[in-house]
Amino acid sequence: MTYDKYFSADVPSFLRSPVRExxxxxxxxxxxxxxxxxxxxxxxxxxxxxxxxxxxxxxYGTRPLQYGATQGVPELREAIAARYGVPVSQVQITTSxxxxxxxxxxxxxxxxxxxxxxxxxxxxxxxSFRSYRAEVRPLEFPEEPVxxxxxxxxxxxxxxxxxxxxxxxxxxxxxxxxxxxSRELDCxxxxxxxxxxxxxxxxxxxxxxxxxxxxxxxxGSFSKVFAPGFRLGWIIGPEELLEQIFVCKxxxxxxxxxxxxxxxxxxLSGGALDGNLVKTLSQYRERRDLMxxxxxxxxPEGVEWTRPDGGLFLWVTLPEGVDTVAxxxxxxxxxxxxxxxxxxxxxxxxxxxxxxxxTFIPREKMEPGIRTLxxxxxxxxxxx
Amino acid sequence: MTYDKYFSADVPSFLRSPVRExxxxxxxxxxxxxxxxxxxxxxxxxxxxxxxxxxxxxxYGTRPLQYGATQGVPELREAIAARYGVPVSQVQITTSxxxxxxxxxxxxxxxxxxxxxxxxxxxxxxxSFRSYRAEVRPLEFPEEPVxxxxxxxxxxxxxxxxxxxxxxxxxxxxxxxxxxxSRELDCxxxxxxxxxxxxxxxxxxxxxxxxxxxxxxxxGSFSKVFAPGFRLGWIIGPEELLEQIFVCKxxxxxxxxxxxxxxxxxxLSGGALDGNLVKTLSQYRERRDLMxxxxxxxxPEGVEWTRPDGGLFLWVTLPEGVDTVAxxxxxxxxxxxxxxxxxxxxxxxxxxxxxxxxTFIPREKMEPGIRTLxxxxxxxxxxx
Numbered sequence: 001m002t003y004d005k006y007f008s009a010d011v012p013s014f015l016r017s018p019v020r021e022x023x024x025x026x027x028x029x030x031x032x033x034x035x036x037x038x039x040x041x042x043x044x045x046x047x048x049x050x051x052x053x054x055x056x057x058x059x060y061g062t063r064p065l066q067y068g069a070t071q072g073v074p075e076l077r078e079a080i081a082a083r084y085g086v087p088v089s090q091v092q093i094t095t096s097x098x099x100x101x102x103x104x105x106x107x108x109x110x111x112x113x114x115x116x117x118x119x120x121x122x123x124x125x126x127x128s129f130r131s132y133r134a135e136v137r138p139l140e141f142p143e144e145p146v147x148x149x150x151x152x153x154x155x156x157x158x159x160x161x162x163x164x165x166x167x168x169x170x171x172x173x174x175x176x177x178x179x180x181x182s183r184e185l186d187c188x189x190x191x192x193x194x195x196x197x198x199x200x201x202x203x204x205x206x207x208x209x210x211x212x213x214x215x216x217x218x219x220g221s222f223s224k225v226f227a228p229g230f231r232l233g234w235i236i237g238p239e240e241l242l243e244q245i246f247v248c249k250x251x252x253x254x255x256x257x258x259x260x261x262x263x264x265x266x267x268l269s270g271g272a273l274d275g276n277l278v279k280t281l282s283q284y285r286e287r288r289d290l291m292x293x294x295x296x297x298x299x300p301e302g303v304e305w306t307r308p309d310g311g312l313f314l315w316v317t318l319p320e321g322v323d324t325v326a327x328x329x330x331x332x333x334x335x336x337x338x339x340x341x342x343x344x345x346x347x348x349x350x351x352x353x354x355x356x357x358x359t360f361i362p363r364e365k366m367e368p369g370i371r372t373l374x375x376x377x378x379x380x381x382x383x384x
Numbered sequence: 385m386t387y388d389k390y391f392s393a394d395v396p397s398f399l400r401s402p403v404r405e406x407x408x409x410x411x412x413x414x415x416x417x418x419x420x421x422x423x424x425x426x427x428x429x430x431x432x433x434x435x436x437x438x439x440x441x442x443x444y445g446t447r448p449l450q451y452g453a454t455q456g457v458p459e460l461r462e463a464i465a466a467r468y469g470v471p472v473s474q475v476q477i478t479t480s481x482x483x484x485x486x487x488x489x490x491x492x493x494x495x496x497x498x499x500x501x502x503x504x505x506x507x508x509x510x511x512s513f514r515s516y517r518a519e520v521r522p523l524e525f526p527e528e529p530v531x532x533x534x535x536x537x538x539x540x541x542x543x544x545x546x547x548x549x550x551x552x553x554x555x556x557x558x559x560x561x562x563x564x565x566s567r568e569l570d571c572x573x574x575x576x577x578x579x580x581x582x583x584x585x586x587x588x589x590x591x592x593x594x595x596x597x598x599x600x601x602x603x604g605s606f607s608k609v610f611a612p613g614f615r616l617g618w619i620i621g622p623e624e625l626l627e628q629i630f631v632c633k634x635x636x637x638x639x640x641x642x643x644x645x646x647x648x649x650x651x652l653s654g655g656a657l658d659g660n661l662v663k664t665l666s667q668y669r670e671r672r673d674l675m676x677x678x679x680x681x682x683x684p685e686g687v688e689w690t691r692p693d694g695g696l697f698l699w700v701t702l703p704e705g706v707d708t709v710a711x712x713x714x715x716x717x718x719x720x721x722x723x724x725x726x727x728x729x730x731x732x733x734x735x736x737x738x739x740x741x742x743t744f745i746p747r748e749k750m751e752p753g754i755r756t757l758x759x760x761x762x763x764x765x766x767x768x
Contacts, residue, residue: 006538007491008490008493008516039450041445041447041450049449057430061430062425062426062428065428066423098637098638102636106515108391124635131490131632131635155390214385228449229450229641231637231640241387251508253480253486257613257641259433259611259613259614
């Protein structure tokens with residue numbers, strides 16, 4: 001029996017995840033993988049979670065095991081509202097910030113609608129926008145941002161802090177440019193902000209939400225500061241938009257995981273999150289510095305890379321003509337993995353780029369990994 | 385600033401949940417509420433979960449806190465596959481069985497597509513189908529099922545065991561009728577089965593999936609047998625359909641909650657689930673019997689109700705002309721709540737029906753609740 005005829009017309013436009021294909025090919029734990037987007041497991045507060053698991057059941061009894069409010073449990077919404085200085089009524093808890101992207105897409109996008117996105121674009125967002133048959137167009141920097149959309153985009157999608165995949169951070173001027181453009185085009189802004197708290201150098205820049213709260217849906221996540229296995233994120237936005245988000249969320253999964261929310265609320269309001277962040281930032285700073293020094297040491301001339309102030313990734317640009325998609329099988333066969341940069345461009349361009357993650361790979365594998373990768377690149381460049 | 389113009393054309397077709405409106409009006413814990421669809425918190429295995437939370441962190445270390453596989457963690461998929469006698473490759477874990485409904489809708493439905501549903505229909509399913517702008521049509525029983533759909537429906541949606549809201553169970557003949565119809569119309573079947581294990585009388589009937597595995601997406605849930613706060617369900621179905629479900633699931637939330645999955649896997653494979661079920665079934669049987677005897681004792685002539693063999697609900701039919709929507713404010717003011725039956729009909733018909741839940745209300749409130757409800761009904765019938 002074949003099933004193609006039963007599928008929604010939207011299904012062919014679902015992007016088959018290239019990352020999945022990478023994971024299918026090989027056991028990444030057996031090689032030097034810079035491919036995944038995982039935080040370092042060493043930053044996970046296992047003992048805190050063990051203690052908090054027991055204590056929320058003692059404190060709240062069966063409540064963490066029952067259905068919870070669609071908006072999220074009050075304790076967690078309050079803790080997030082307090083941390084970010086917003087009213088509780090502007091906070092919706094989501095089952096991961098990926099769900100936050102899906103919800104924004106679902107309540108806002110019609111087929112054919114335009115999303116202006118800062119390229120290169122997070123794969124999971126591209127996948128979501130495409131599944132709603134939206135058209136993704138580039139928001140260019142540092143030139144004057146695209147100013148005449150016809151028809152106007154529904155929203156501008158950006159990761160202003162430590163972009164996945166590029167690792168870059170938008171300046172205040174760029175953020176103000178995005179806000180000005182959104183006002184000119186009369187569209188909304190989806191500010192995807194999973195990495196904002198993972199800053200280990202430089203000075204924080206105001207969020208776009210702070211610059212234009214009336215136009216911005218701000219997506220936060222616990223996955224990088226706590227434990228991605230909890231699948232918890234949040235949306236901060238205008239109450240009128242949150243009303244629609246509530247109805248959508250109810251149809252999606254009724255409410256976010258409740259037990260996890262209580263644990264996260266205690267972790268946050270009790271101050272443990274801040275303690276854990278200090279440890280995480282120090283580890284990640286050291287890993288970034290190691291990665292930068294290894295790239296400096298091994299990469300041949302003509303290879304460039306970003307120097308992130310935070311987050312999990314950096315972005316490597318090879319000389320024109322080198323194809324990181326074509327090069328991938330050789331890299332894998334030599335025991336090193338990355339994500340080809342063209343996957344983050346809707347048109348598959350920029351085939352001479354790649355994303356490297358430096359938070360997940362065991363530290364002792366970083367040097368052999370970068371050395372091997374540099375060798376593969378030298379081969380591609382015909383450098384002996 | 386107003387936001388209406390930004391919304392997707394699908395947003396107006398999102399059903400505003402009437403249950404939410406009920407919850408908004410009043411603190412249901414202060415009255416006798418038969419309205420919610422919650423399991424009894426007394427069935428939740430708090431001590432088991434406390435112990436398992438610690439033990440999965442000891443056993444698996446940081447793994448329950450990291451991102452997990454999109455299909456679900458292998459340990460849980462294997463435990464479910466073993467319990468239901470299916471290959472692991474046919475099991476996808478979902479973030480609640482509500483998400484299972486949403487996923488099936490999303491991969492199968494185009495705007496205008498038809499879903500044949502067994503009326504009255506679970507509200508969360510109606511909400512999901514409508515959000516994809518599908519048209520819901522009735523699948524009638526016990527007469528010959530609708531046999532000429534033109535165009536054919538995409539799928540038939542049924543809750544064969546202890547339907548929410550009616551509490552009724554489909555006979556083997558009815559299930560075979562659904563399968564025959566799906567073959568005749570060449571459509572799929574979505575078998576929503578969150579209550580199947582909550583049978584406390586009568587004899588189990590084969591699932592529709594067992595009768596037609598090649599056409600059926602079977603949705604299961606931990607919410608009624610374990611802890612709804614974990615938001616875990618599963619889909620069992622043909623591998624070709626699960627391929628598409630994988631891609632959809634990835635765009636929705638990347639993976640189900642990982643810590644919760646490890647705890648659930650241990651709870652299931654270690655045998656604790658079966659022990660907890662025995663306790664749950666005995667409590668629910670007693671509650672159903674109490675509810676039936678109270679209805680017998682207090683309800684005026686002309687009022688009828690179903691006698692469920694399992695699940696959480698029964699369905700009350702009042703004499704024609706009594707309007708349970710209109711009657712609701714009086715009921716609330718006297719301290720009793722229910723869900724009007726017309727909410728479960730896409731056309732808002734059957735205004736003389738209501739759904740009663742008997743698993744969540746404290747036992748001591750059942751008699752005053754039913755006595756009050758009977759009084760409100762007598763008023764509506766002008767019985768002194």
